[in-house]
Every structure is written in structure tokens, then in C-alpha cells.
Amino acid sequence: MADIPLPPGFTAMKMDQARAELEALLGASKVFFEDLDRISYKDKFAINDAGHHPAGAVAPESVEEVQAVLRVANQYRLPVFPIARGKNLGYGGTAPVLAGSVVLDLSRMKKIEFDAELGTVLVEPGVGFYDLYDYVKRNNLPYWLSVPANSWGSVMGNALDRGVGYTPYGEHTRNICGLEVVMPDGDVVRTGMGAFSDAPTWQAYPFGFGPAWDQMFVQSNFGVVTKMGMWLMPEPESVLGLDVQFDKPEDLKTMVDVIGPLRRERVLQQSPSIGNWMRAAAVLTRRTDWTDEPGALSDAVIDAIRQRFNIGWWGVELRVYGREGITRASMDILRKAMGDAGPLSMTETSWTKGEPLPPSTWNGAPTTFPMQNVNWYGGRGGHIGFSPVIPQDGDAAVAQFARTYARYKEYGMDYQGSFAFGERHLTNVNAMVFNKDNPEMMGRIDPFFRALVADAKEHGYGEYRTHLDYMDLVADTYDWNGGALWRLNEKVKNALDPNGIVAPGKSGIWPKGFEQERGQ
Known part of the structure; x- marks a missing residue:
């Protein structure tokens, strides 16, 4: 059996003792410490496959069994990392922040x-x-x-x-x-x-x-x-909507400045997301279908892809929900506002209760096909996301896009970006898609990501969530008053969890006893 990753201060004997107690409390069928188990709980989209390896995992089925796991964890000062289903791909999946932690897999709790x-x-x-x-x-x-x-x-x-x-x-x-x-x-x-x-x-x-x-x-x-x-x-009485395409990168300003007030007034109550051409095309085709040129795609190739799939540079799907009289009135406002903005195309959609309902995220039906975008480069595909929160303002959005797009080109990556509306903010979600079988490409991802974080920090923008690799980096950008929020988080952590057993390092929050791991 390969060497078991161990948390700081642990020996193999101590881990074996903890494992034996977990098996005695939970039963061997709920304790996983074999090589295949550890591989199964690795981060499938990791930039560096050597990091974040767990020592093993346990899968309790009740609150009482969770309590039993924490008793053992406190006894041995064994870090455990809770996951729900471990499908947060692009942010760490099933893997723990601290290597050698035991994954606390809660996926069997399904009431x-x-x-x-x-x-x-x-x-x-x-x-x-x-x-x-x-x-x-x-x-x-x-x-x-x-x-x-x-x-x-x-x-x-x-x-x-x-x-x-x-x-x-x-x-x-x-x-x-x-x-x-x-x-x-x-x-x-x-x-x-x-x-x-x-x-x-x-x-x-x-x-x-x-x-x-x-x-x-x-x-x-x-x-x-x-x-x-x-x-x-x-379930609403009706849903009406517009699928809108815009032709040029700079049209992002118009889209944000038209949609933003409608969102703030709650004419639009949903959470629309403006996405670029690649968000749509990457689930339908692969890069090798179009070119073998190195570096970021040229405008000529982008134009060819857009023409093939009849899509704009940017697209957005807007929906209004509720009683039919309300949705029709809202739709009149929406149709005029978007039509006056000069779109490349607008397609109307409608649904009334009692009609067949096609599965879509717009009506809450689960989907998985968007993950096909990780096949864009071929090989073992993966991605991580860089997602700063910015003001809901067209000029701010265009400036953020321009900085980010320039970095994609600098690092030779194809741009997949979107701007998701909250009620008062935009979340600029940038998918960094890669081929894990391409070492040269993988070597670019870390400096690329760090450059994006630095660019955003310079303009006062922070990420709203991030991959395990970058939790410390992102936490450090929240630096007002010398990191007062970080100090508060760690005071609470140390008061509630004096042995530091629950997910040390999660969101950059390190307990006493593991503080030397910060930034590692």
C-alpha cells in the first residue's frame, strides 16, 4: 500500500489507531483508507495533482455517527473535512484543504x-x-x-x-x-x-x-x-422571456446598463447571466474542430464559430415569472428595453401552466450538460473559476472584461466568461478550462490565476468563492483594517473548535495548531 498522507504532527501509528476506533464505532463499511479510496477522494480538476490528498474518508449515516467521528477527531486531534456530495468541481470537489485530513463524507444522509x-x-x-x-x-x-x-x-x-x-x-x-x-x-x-x-x-x-x-x-x-x-x-402561472444576442464585445456595457435597472426595480426578479460565445459553443464542439493554432483563438476563428452556431459575442436569457397579467406587463417593458438596445437578435419564449414544460434551469430542472465545456481542449479536461464581485455598472463591467480578456490572451487561453446579476452586484465568473494531459498548459494556470486576483484586488474586487489552492490568497485580499475580518473569523474558530479539527484552512480560516500551514 502506498504511503498514507498524514496531517502535521501525525505518525502512521497514530493514524492507524484513529482508523481502528472509527471502524469500531461506525463499522468497516463506512471507513475508507485504501489506496483506491484516497484516489477517489482526490480533486479531479486539481491544477497540481500532488496537493490536497486525504488520508482516508468516513461516511456516517446519522447525526449520532457524525458526533462519534468528531469524538475520535478530538481525541487524536485528527482534522476532518466535511463534504456533502463532493461535486463542487472546479473548487476542490471531494478533496480537503489540508493534506492528510480525513474526508467526512455526508452523502449517505439523504432525508x-x-x-x-x-x-x-x-x-x-x-x-x-x-x-x-x-x-x-x-x-x-x-x-x-x-x-x-x-x-x-x-x-x-x-x-x-x-x-x-x-x-x-x-x-x-x-x-x-x-x-x-x-x-x-x-x-x-x-x-x-x-x-x-x-x-x-x-x-x-x-x-x-x-x-x-x-x-x-x-x-x-x-x-x-x-x-x-x-x-x-x-409553480408560477406563466413564464415569458427573451433570448437576446449582442454582436460585439463592447456591447457588454449596454447589456449591463439596460438589464441592471430592470433587476433593481424587480421587473426582472430572476438572476440572469450574460455569457460570451464560448459558454454556448464549448458544450457543442471542441477547439480542434476549428484550429490547431497555439495561444488564444484569433478573431477570425471566433467569428467562424459564432457563424456556425448563430450566436452573438454575448448572449443572455431573460425570464419573468408569475401571474399572467403581471408577466405580460413585465414582458412589454422588457421587450422595449432590450429592443431599443440594438441587439443582434431577440427570440421570445412563453409557457403557461398546464402546457408541456421542457426541462431547463429556468424552470428548476437539473442539468449536467454544461460540464461538457471541459472537453474543449481534449485530454483529461478540467476547469477552475475566477469570480470577482463587481459593481452593477456597464463601464465597470467592460473595464473588468477588458483586463481579464487581455490576461487570457497573455497566457494563451481561450476566454469563457459571464456576468451574473444579483440585485445590486455582478459576479464576473471566468472559467479557466484546461487539458490536464498538457503539462505546458497546466504550468500556465497558477500564474494566470494569481495575475487575475492581483488585477481584481487593484480595483477593490474580491472573489465570492474559490478553489482550495487559493483560499489563503483570496482571504488575504480582504485586508481592510489589517485583516480585521480574518482576525474575527479565527477568533470564532479557535473558540468553537479549540483542537482545530473541522476543515482547517477552509476559506482561509486556520485554527491554532495549524497556523503554520497558511499559504502552504
């Missing part, structure tokens, strides 16, 4: 409780979007999910990492209402109204009495979330 009157659901970590979608359909419930473009992950895991979808309920973190959390010392806490015994309002009112803690467990390592309440959107 669903649904309140059909209020449209709330209580899920465990292993409930995926397909699981919940099937549950809603099987029980003929009049509600729609909100799903990310690649929907094979955990409903809980996505919300806790601030994932987004495309309906009016698309900012998933905002829809969290009540958590159950196993704290590092094994205590079980319910937040909000869940702190009140037998409260029927746990999933109805997000705050409770006193401080509201739900958001403390988002992108943090302060505890292990075992249940999450979430609000779902009632």
Missing part, C-alpha cells in the same frame, strides 16, 4: 421533509438536486427548484458555498431557513426557530430570537451542518 403548504423543505447533506426534483415530481408538488447549471451536487452544499441558479429564487444562500449543526465539540445546535422545541416555524422564519447564526455556517469551518431548511418557489 427529505417537505411542507407542501408553505413550500419549504428540510434536507440532509446527501440530497442532490436530482433527488429533490424527483421527490417534487413524484409527489406532484406545485413547486419549482432553483438549480445551478451543473446540477449533480448537493442542495445543501451548493447553498452553503453561495451557489446560484437562474429563477427568482436563484440566490440560494438567501433561501436558507434554519440549520441543524453538529459543533466541533459534538453539541448539536438548531438555529433560528429550531432552537424552540417543536416549533412549526423552523423553516418559516429565518431569524428566531437573538443573534441569527445561519450565515455563520456558510463557507465556514465552524461546524458540520446536518440539516438545512430551504424555501422553494411556487
Whole structure:
């Protein structure tokens, strides 16, 4: 058997002892420490395959078994890294931040409780979007999910990492209402109204009495979330929309400045995303179908791809949801605003309750086909995302695009970018697609990413989430008052988790005992 990765201060004997105790508590069928197990829990899209290797994994099936794992972890000071389903590809997947950690795989915890009157659901970590979608359909419930473009992950895991979808309920973190959390010392806490015994309002009112803690467990390592309440959107009476294409890179300014006010006024209540030509084309074709030229694609090749698939340089899909009278009035506003902006093309869509509903992220149906973009370069495809938050302003968007596009060209990479609307902000999601079988290309990714972070930092823009490799780098960019937020995070971490066992290094939060690993 190959050498087992060990966390700092561990010996193989100590790991064997911890493993034996875990097997005694959980049973051998829930403990995974063989070579194949460790390979299975590696980051499939890692830039550097030598990093973030786990020592093994455990797969508890209940809160009591999670508590048992944490007892062993505290006894041995063994770092554990919770995952829901481990499908957060491009951000680390199933791998831990700290090599030698034991992955706490919660994917076997799959209970669903649904309140059909209020449209709330209580899920465990292993409930995926397909699981919940099937549950809603099987029980003929009049509600729609909100799903990310690649929907094979955990409903809980996505919300806790601030994932987004495309309906009016698309900012998933905002829809969290009540958590159950196993704290590092094994205590079980319910937040909000869940702190009140037998409260029927746990999933109805997000705050409770006193401080509201739900958001403390988002992108943090302060505890292990075992249940999450979430609000779902009632099935609307109608959905009307426009699929709009624009011809030139500089048209991004017009698109942002026209769509932004409609979003802020809530004429548009959904979360639209402006994407460039490659976001559409990379799932339909490969680069080698068009050219073998090195470096970033030329304008001539880009034009040929666009003509083949009849797409603009930028495209966006806009939808309005609700009662038919409201959607028709909103659509009149939307149609005029976008038509006056001078698009390359506009295609109208419509759906009324009772009509056949084609599967789409716009109506909350899970999809996975967008992940085909990782085949763009061939070989073992992968990607990571660089996603700074910027003001919802056309000039700011064009300037951010120009800086980023120049870096893509500098590092010889093909640009796949989008600008996703919140109510007051834009998230500039840039997919760095690569071929893991091309060592020369892989050698460019790290300096490329670091250059993008530095460019964004210079203009006051920070990422909203990032890959395991860059959690320390990104955390360091949040530097107001000498890193006061970082100090607060670590004070809380050390108070709640004095042995530093839960996900050390997650989001750049390092506990005492592992602080020497920061930046490593």
C-alpha cells in the first residue's frame, strides 16, 4: 500500500489507531483508507495533482455517527473535512484543504421533509438536486427548484458555498431557513426557530430570537451542518422571456446598463447571466474542430464559430415569472428595453401552466450538460473559476472584461466568461478550462490565476468563492483594517473548535495548531 498522507504532527501509528476506533464505532463499511479510496477522494480538476490528498474518508449515516467521528477527531486531534456530495468541481470537489485530513463524507444522509403548504423543505447533506426534483415530481408538488447549471451536487452544499441558479429564487444562500449543526465539540445546535422545541416555524422564519447564526455556517469551518431548511418557489402561472444576442464585445456595457435597472426595480426578479460565445459553443464542439493554432483563438476563428452556431459575442436569457397579467406587463417593458438596445437578435419564449414544460434551469430542472465545456481542449479536461464581485455598472463591467480578456490572451487561453446579476452586484465568473494531459498548459494556470486576483484586488474586487489552492490568497485580499475580518473569523474558530479539527484552512480560516500551514 502506498504511503498514507498524514496531517502535521501525525505518525502512521497514530493514524492507524484513529482508523481502528472509527471502524469500531461506525463499522468497516463506512471507513475508507485504501489506496483506491484516497484516489477517489482526490480533486479531479486539481491544477497540481500532488496537493490536497486525504488520508482516508468516513461516511456516517446519522447525526449520532457524525458526533462519534468528531469524538475520535478530538481525541487524536485528527482534522476532518466535511463534504456533502463532493461535486463542487472546479473548487476542490471531494478533496480537503489540508493534506492528510480525513474526508467526512455526508452523502449517505439523504432525508427529505417537505411542507407542501408553505413550500419549504428540510434536507440532509446527501440530497442532490436530482433527488429533490424527483421527490417534487413524484409527489406532484406545485413547486419549482432553483438549480445551478451543473446540477449533480448537493442542495445543501451548493447553498452553503453561495451557489446560484437562474429563477427568482436563484440566490440560494438567501433561501436558507434554519440549520441543524453538529459543533466541533459534538453539541448539536438548531438555529433560528429550531432552537424552540417543536416549533412549526423552523423553516418559516429565518431569524428566531437573538443573534441569527445561519450565515455563520456558510463557507465556514465552524461546524458540520446536518440539516438545512430551504424555501422553494411556487409553480408560477406563466413564464415569458427573451433570448437576446449582442454582436460585439463592447456591447457588454449596454447589456449591463439596460438589464441592471430592470433587476433593481424587480421587473426582472430572476438572476440572469450574460455569457460570451464560448459558454454556448464549448458544450457543442471542441477547439480542434476549428484550429490547431497555439495561444488564444484569433478573431477570425471566433467569428467562424459564432457563424456556425448563430450566436452573438454575448448572449443572455431573460425570464419573468408569475401571474399572467403581471408577466405580460413585465414582458412589454422588457421587450422595449432590450429592443431599443440594438441587439443582434431577440427570440421570445412563453409557457403557461398546464402546457408541456421542457426541462431547463429556468424552470428548476437539473442539468449536467454544461460540464461538457471541459472537453474543449481534449485530454483529461478540467476547469477552475475566477469570480470577482463587481459593481452593477456597464463601464465597470467592460473595464473588468477588458483586463481579464487581455490576461487570457497573455497566457494563451481561450476566454469563457459571464456576468451574473444579483440585485445590486455582478459576479464576473471566468472559467479557466484546461487539458490536464498538457503539462505546458497546466504550468500556465497558477500564474494566470494569481495575475487575475492581483488585477481584481487593484480595483477593490474580491472573489465570492474559490478553489482550495487559493483560499489563503483570496482571504488575504480582504485586508481592510489589517485583516480585521480574518482576525474575527479565527477568533470564532479557535473558540468553537479549540483542537482545530473541522476543515482547517477552509476559506482561509486556520485554527491554532495549524497556523503554520497558511499559504502552504
